[in-house]
Amino acid sequence: MSNETLLDRLRSELGADAVVTDVDVMATYSRDQMPLAPAGTPLAVVLPEDVDGVRATVRACAAARVPVVPRGAGSGLSGGANAVDGCVVLVTTKLDEIVEIDPDNRLAVVQPGVVNQDLRDAVAKHGLFYPPDPSSYDWCTIGGNLATNAGGLCCVKYGVTSDFVLGLEVVLADGSLLRTGRRTVKGVAGYDLTKLFVGSEGTLGVITEATLALRPLPQAPATLVAAFPSAPAAGVAVSRIVREGLVPSLMEIMDTATVDAVSNYLRTDLGTERGTLLLCQSDTGGERASAELSAVERICSEAGAEMTYHTDDLAEGDLLMRARRVTLLALESMGSCMTDDVCVPRTRIADLITGCERIAEEVGLTVAVVGHAGDGNMHPTVVYDASSEGEFERAKRAFDAILELGLSLGGTVTGEHGVGKFKQEWLAREIGPVGLDVHRRIKRALDPQNLFNPGSMFSL
Template structure:
């Protein structure tokens, strides 16, 4: 059966589109979460148009072979990881920006378009595509859609789903579904667009998206504030939110992250305390309005006990300050193996999460660093461990699970933007409960009755 399927795929898509070399396939077998399980695919298939996708899906359906859709592989949940005997359907060759419509402020793109390439293209028309995951310079729009990715600008602009007007999706039988519209408003029928965004490739393969755009913002002004503790930083965040201030970016780094970043960049971030916490804010409203917004934020930070505040309207200087946040994960990776979590809690509970992670670090004898999006409560606690030391992986996994438990106990969720993937299925069941899980399974059976699309991701059937 496998030889027959491979022959059909080569006949339908061309021999160059079907890869079976074991070493090459291994490079497509997993995403950036190395701890999630990954199987050995039967083949890696790289279609270059929607008809190629349809042909691959139909062939796999008739052979009852699982399909795992994949973008650039920048994910952090194992959602794009292969299962044994599957076809990994790589969408990176569908990389055309089909249309940019400045008048209606929208773009039509294929899933293989790199996030930054889209942002750069629409900027030439004075427009802005806000979702900006940390891997924006190499992650693809299709992967962003599949996981409903967020990023640093979510506090003001929202996540990927907030910018999706419509989709083109290849379903399990090879038919093509078109959802949504090009209009600003539209409530005809079920919101199928939202159903597919964040579905991690379990319901269909996205082959095109119509995306809403915003006017290009002004160059941002930047504020950095150093606090003696997570509690005082959390107080500032709560007051900023309560007062209705909406900076375009508001990020937090705990003391462990600060130390790693300072060592990595060979610089002093000026926190002035071993238990210090850093808050980084930007405003992209431009001119006097941006300065006034950050001055209001600065006053709140000072009232909450900030030991240092610094504000700049120089974009280059702002980029240097933001570099400390953007290299945080690399800085932590330079100190050991990393297990990055993705809990989101109410913004009033950020300090509780950070102090709770400190307790988990003490209990497990491991390093736990917290960095994240203070503006929306989406935190990324990272467990740092020695993968070569006996027992440390198990302790790291216990710490990881303890963080998820802590997040839920604070009224939060097990994932804010990375997705469930093949690493958090048990925790999804705990969060949404048996009725919620049953509804998920009913939807899956309705759209993918043979469970061929990304089986084992998010939940088991």
């Protein structure tokens, strides 16, 4: 089947308006938020409005042997949604219906184009809560969250996306429709195919519906900030908080470089000059939240915090949290950014931060570390001048050195952003040749033509 025949078939089955071939428009769909990952030029961008449109697209592309790259809102940070030359980019944002909210069974059924924030707002009206909250929660879509097994700031208490997925509807490489999982709390019938597809980055199928578990809506959070003279002191506090069984709903860490950048960006004093900040929240409400944060505050003081402060005023807490949420904006105001995503044991967070300081000195660039102290998922960001000759190469050298450091500390090369088209060699190093072979066997079994997102995660 020729490319023109394929385009004609897609227009016939989905409607002309659903098939985009304008070069400038396609360029806006060709990559995600990781500018350094490679991206090709698609043959077309297709925006189906329902599952039948997704199935028709996959069948047509399979017949033409044309690759399909599934894509949500494009908020990813690994190049996982980036086009390859001659592919069809299948955009799921028009499948944006919240199909069902079942308060009695605490679940929701949603299509992949539903925005994370919209789902959270919708279930909140029923006194329910969908916890996964990636930093881009106000515009990222559930489909992309599922594809990357996204996390967020609340992971320390509530877990990541896969912890809330009960079942999926997935279009396979031959266009058939697979339903996985169930609506029940428990179920062990057969292999856990649901978890196989969550985090598969669009390489095994296109998710068209998800059944998601919900939690009761938590209380308004109380917030604590603690300033430490060094990363090791903050690391001691984090380890003790975990060891003593305290589980705040949020625990974030910001190193010296990040604190400096945010202070300059917000034009404010964050409570420490050359130190490390720890931000915590408790959403248990009332006296329980106060007691939890008082215990955290005591540990921070004993670990050497120079300043601690906590409040149950929601507006004041939001102001404190703004320092964490604007970190990327603050760093981007300093230059181009290369954001890494390594996860290490919580006892090695300080080692990662001090190691990044050493790497920054070696390459002569700023490396700022911010991340989820509660689960060890850190986001070292290399800041560089893209217009300066040689700085990109130094930034890439720092990026790779950070991944090497993360592995040496017993960590992983990605905690929540995914492998995409940027970390394939690092996936291979982490899981080894046997692990990579198993990945390839699964891929060949479900997608023998290598139709879905070829070149992402690993190559066949």
